[in-house]
Amino acid sequence: MESEKVMESDKVMASHVEHPHDEYPVTSKTLTTDAEENSRLEHQLSPREAIKAYPMAVFWCLTVSTCVIMEGFDQILMGSLFAYPTFQRKYGTFVGVTASTRSGYQLSAPWQAGLNNGSTVGAFFGTLINGYLVNKFGHRLVLLASLVILSGCIFITFFSPNVVVLLIGQILSGLPWGVFATAAPAYASECLPMSLRIYLTSYTNMCFLLGQLIAAGVLRGLQSRTDEWGFRIPFALQWIWPCFLIPLIYFAPASPWHEVRKGRLDKAEQSLRRLQRQSADIDVKKTLAMIVYTNDLEEQLSVGTSYWDCLKGFELRRTEIACMAFAGQVLSGSNFAYNSSYFYEQIGLPTSTTYSLTLGGLGVAGVATIINWLFITPNFGRRITYLCGMSAMAFVLYLIGILNVWSGTTSVVYTQAVLAILWLFFFDLSVGQLGWSLPAEVGSTRLRQKTICLARNSYYLVNIVAGVLQPYFMNPTAWNLRGYTGFFWGGTATVMVIWAFFRLPETRHRSFEELDMLFARKIPARKFKHTEAGAYDADRKNEAVADSTHV
Template sequence: MRGTKKNELTTISYGADTVNIDGPPQDEKRSQKALIAEAQIGFADEKELGPRAALKAYPNAVLWSLAFAACVIMEGYDTALLGSFYAYPAFQIRFGRFVGVTPSTPSGYQLTAAWQAGMGQAGGVGSFFGAALNGYMVPRWGQRRVVIGSLIVLIIGIFFPFFASNLIVLTVGELICGFPWGILTTCATSYASEVLPTSLRVYLTSFTNMCFIIGQLIAAGILKGLSNHINPWAYRIPFAIQWVWPCFLIPLVYFAPESPWYLVRKGHLDDAEKSLRRFQNPKANINPTNTLAAIIHTDNFEKTHEVGTTYLDCFKGAELRRTEIACMVLTGQILCGINFAYNSSYFFENVGVGTSTTYSLNLGGTFLALFGCFVNWFALMPYIGRRTIYVWGMAVMTVILIVIGILNVWTHHKRIAMTQAVLTLAWTLIFQFSAGQLGWALPAEMGSTRLRQKTICIARNANGVVGIVAGVLQQYFMNPQAWNLKGYVGFVWGGTCFLMFLWAFFRLPETWNRSYQELDILFAKRIPARKFASTEVDLFEDQEIGLDFREAPADLG
């Protein structure tokens, strides 16, 4: 039986048990029944919140998640920058070699495929080590301090490409910048997944992808404006703009609340409740004490099922399946052809589209990607399950890539080349409807809460390793001085995209509208992927799990 409004409760009565919930939770040892009762209310509150109600109840959580996600803009910006520089006249003249003026090389200069591959993947190598180390740093120091440290390292790293006098220095700079990028992307995703209720979780975790697009959009606009200049400032100015973000992000992140899940695992329950109060609207009918109890209950459930906290634990028991899914959905972004479509400027140039048209198409494609994100947010994800969107997105992208490959037979006709370019833009739109957004959202939902950070880091690194291999191959596929496949590369990525469609159809479970503990139970019971959506879950069946608030778990990192 409950008293007045949930956020005004001072006692809760359950039969013979009356438990005072005034003051900090660690002041007294709560009964097992009281904790479960509070957790039941917390889970029910979260289930009842639709997106609009959740937005009103957790406005500050949304704003702080947006602040963390904004750190990802820089990686999207630099990725688009470097990939587009390969077709950029000023950059080609400064760092390339003269190969003669042709329709594919209008400036007369061209970087070798080896340098394109090495420089283009240097950031991915740095990102791999950054993400791997992040799995140790965040459980030890928390999201805030790790993100601030990463932004400081990024400020230092930008000096290298800005002052680079040769390709070696430029590549080293990309390697250094990649290290904090690996940290910032995983932190942005995990932070949003931990501070938001279920109905908002997918929007803010997938916002990481939108931040990539925002960065790419900024880069495309700047490159379009400077594309006709051939002096060194045409590529130095775009590098220098990256210094803008850390200047306002560092103080913003400094004042952000820490994740309550991290604080619970560290045993700082009073701080966890204070953090929840900063995320939640005090006028909303939500009691942070109940939310905290739900977090503790979920953490205890995972401990009783022997969910550890090391990287090795991600590959044991039910966690192995969860890790596989997280890795595959994020790696699917690479295997469905992102290296081809997101280096579209270089592809457009190679099939004979002019420089000015190339960068106009590149800018238009980025706007189209942003439009696709909003369509997915408002027209697809509120009504269609994650699994359905991901699976059929892969199917449509497969068809588009195969058609691009077929059309390459007649690519010497200008209209056919433009058709291939338009199909590449269509691929971009479908990608943002599906794998682009959900590739970041699903890994944050797959791992158990105690292993979430490490699961995301492993998925990010799986994506990185496959991305490095794919990125190297892509440069050889497209470079006129190497394999020069042009549109035939659509057959390559169409084949890998089809394999991803098959995997997703048989292995990807539905996580739509499921709490973290519901997912824990479904994976623990080894429910088949195609039955996740229809299986009913009782969160408290045979689970008498309590916690001594004065003996909360110490550092589990």
């Protein structure tokens, strides 16, 4: 009986794919045949061939991901400004001149925590709202509105006369940043073939890194200024991005997956034609058939479209993996090592050296990202990369903590700084990129945007806690632990290693419909790599559908 229902559903959906409008010619006999043929082609498509076949898809995904540069710029900007003499004098209070507070002024730990978390709190709510907005209006319109809103919010931070107004500006700016961080990987995963998804979803991390690199370079160039323009110019630079992104994104094509979910198959086909090269040997109708087939499969597996559906049945497991993979970026110690300027100052390095090391560290992180794209991603799976990267970062953090026993020695101080840079290398070689890619891959297509939003919000929630703790760990007027902080973050990284070993599946070389079947069949994480999905096998499909209805 179930088999008859599936076959009947395939026939109905096939008729829609073949005749979105009367002027479209029939190109296939059945939906399943076309979808399976296109899936087979995607598995055979190498990254170089995919770039040639989807050049405009790559361009538009790069454009949308560029929005994330702004959040990366702000994240390192605020943390680095705490060690900025002119910023300290404007917003801090006088605590006396010491080796670790050479300007004589210092923001208290509560205000540092508040400013660190201001944009994160805003981004949390922006991300949550984005899950609804994208489902209703699509990525393009939501991104355009967010860019316009951000342009207005920058005025508040730029003209802030005191720390309270600065905090308000940070919170409001976080709302659109939350949209950018979750829309970019979702858009990339829906517009690109399988072999390119890992590169363009992880490119979001590169944009995050580029924003931090730009911020570090700007701060290094302005640190000698003794007036307020030393920290106001970095705020003003954030107006550059909306100026060219708004007109570009206005012309971006809609996600074909979004159009299929809305039942607009003709518009979905138009988007696919804009994303693919016309001369490529890829049948747009068959690509559309695969999208419709996957959406239909998830409907049969009882996959809904609300946040609540992310927590039901086998979707709960997918949501857990996405959330933990993203939160792992914080639990690996990013608040300690990525905001290292303040750490460098507290262990006794001069201001100019502090910003030079920060800039150099981010350059090393960029090199690690490229190494990942060239050597790690083509040859190794997501699971082994995540496990090895997290283990290496835990080891480095423990070393930093151990060396703090001899923190008064100049050679030890510089060794700790080098280890912090080494942590950046391991982070962007592994977890830094996979934290963005895995949520975009592991969620079902009907819940992808909401899964990414929940995953990003798990990151924000953990980051808020870390953002409160980190100033107390480092501030000389609070706990003043300096390098001993490495023991705490090394411990959280170790917990993530244990979780990944037992819970993180291998998603490399898996299409969305194959992942649907593997999760529906409840395949253990360590068996994902070698299990045949059977996405187009009628018996396995019916078995998975039957299991999903009894969850």
